[in-house]
Amino acid sequence: MTDPFVQPEEATAAEAIAAITEELELFDDWMDRYQFIIDMGRKLPPFPGGWADDAHRVPGCQSRVWMEATRRDGKLYFAGSSDAAIVSGLVALLLRVYSGRSPQEILDTDPVFLKEMGLLEALSTNRGNGIASMARKVREVAATQA
Structure with a gap:
């Protein structure tokens, strides 16, 4: 069976945030950014x-989202999935930042980067609340392991 847990592409959460931010900036409009996230x-x-x-299941998400x-x-490794394409992309984005990090690094990495990337404004309120719920879930797991 393939390992369902996301392996980090970057050495640190901060590097992952910087890389994703750069990748999103390559696209001029949000439709292209959504496609990239999907x-x-x-x-x-x-x-x-x-x-x-x-x-x-992660509570507080409009779509169904599951994490382990x-x-x-x-280090903590996360697996995740959703029944909605855009939400699966948001799961992937979060796990690229948080999976494969120490509990302390996860706790030290505030999910404010989602707002700074413009993601929360670009998403519907329900999707924004959902990704906040996913980030909270990841940080709750880290807090129990720290």
């Missing part, structure tokens, strides 16, 4: 079907 979601590792249940975490060598 494509990120398509590249997520396959999420085990057995995890698409209420125990893994595991600890390896002092």
